[in-house]
């Protein structure tokens with residue numbers, strides 16, 4: 001160990017577990033790519049004001065969890081705590097919405113930073129794969145995104161996840177509900193901080209985990225009863241589309257989410273094997289966000305799935321992904337001359353598209369064959385002085401143990417044939 005350790009609340013991805021992370025990212029991205037989502041990448045930091053306005057001044061993310069910094073030039077920046085505000089900012093800046101092809105469908109994958117109290121499944125640096133569909137109000141789009149996330153999780157073999165679904169209303173009906181809720185909450189026996197929350201973000205009070213608070217909320221006005229007809233119809237359509245697609249979901253009126261930009265459809269993917277940090281992914285519609293950050297009206301919807309928690313979910317379900325070994329051929333030289341010759345063979349194999357590795361450092365046969373085994377290679381190439389004198393290498397099938405001499409000039413063709 002060196003003098004240094006990974007900062008609190010972070011961890012490193014190292015082989016072999018890192019391969020699972022890559023596979024999870026790929027499994028989430030694949031259905032998106034196949035459905036018309038284009039890849040977008042934005043900086044790891046943004047002007048702090050983007051998140052303050054976008055995610056919401058009163059959210060925990062903005063008030064407590066952002067890593068902010070002032071540059072030497074005096075710019076106020078924040079490490080991105082989430083992706084949606086950045087992606088929308090970038091889409092607007094590139095005028096993607098003006099190309100006459102709405103919705104603009106984008107996917108992304110990257111690191112996010114929140115100064116949270118670390119615990120199992122909750123880190124200060126974590127990784128998301130996300131999708132945003134910008135500029136269209138259409139329940140089919142909301143359904144598409146939920147279906148694609150469900151498809152991604154199923155393709156990984158996950159089964160013990162549930163989809164929680166809710167509608168938060170729009171700018172017509174939510175303010176009416178908000179006021180009714182505030183009136184109700186103000187009469188309850190609550191602490192100072194919660195009282196403040198009633199005034200700033202009353203819907204978040206519904207999310208309070210404490211039993212004595214929950215007990216008082218039984219008769220709280222329900223958003224469902226306040227949804228306007230347009231929101232109700234929209235939500236019914238999303239529900240019907242999900243049902244038609246065979247996607248099982250649960251209506252959850254208490255689902256409010258921790259970001260302020262949501263309108264109408266909101267959803268969360270929760271996994272029952274993860275303890276308190278059970279949300280593996282979440283998202284929803286954010287019809288007002290573009291205007292909140294100075295853009296035109298662009299109703300949009302999206303989600304982000306947490307890669308870290310998805311890997312934990314796989315582990316909780318005991319799922320081992322069927323990851324093909326990276327190396328097909330492992331070369332073991334015996335002696336100086338063999339080292340040069342076999343390295344030439346390996347270089348040729350690699351250029352021919354055959355994944356090959358090499359026993360470096362001039363180790364003995366036994367140790368080198370152990371490495372060959374560990375690499376998962378299907379074939380080993382072994383050559384010593386006597387083989388070179390005959391211009392052959394020994395080609396060993398690592399599964400059957402069978403070994404045969406193959407002329408040096410034919411090794412690449414023979415391996416290509418055997419590896420199909």
Ligand code: HAM
Pocket residue numbers: 081082083084114116121122123124125126127128130131132258259279280281282283284285286301302303304305306307308309310
């Ligand atoms: P979010 O619910 O804040 O939504 O985060 C999405 C997912 O990121 C969570 O479900 C969780 O798996 C993961 N995540 C969040 N914080 C942490 C953490 N501290 N440690 C580990 N994993 C974490 C958003 O970020 C929205 N931008 C989603 C969205 C996209 N809405 C619309 N479009």
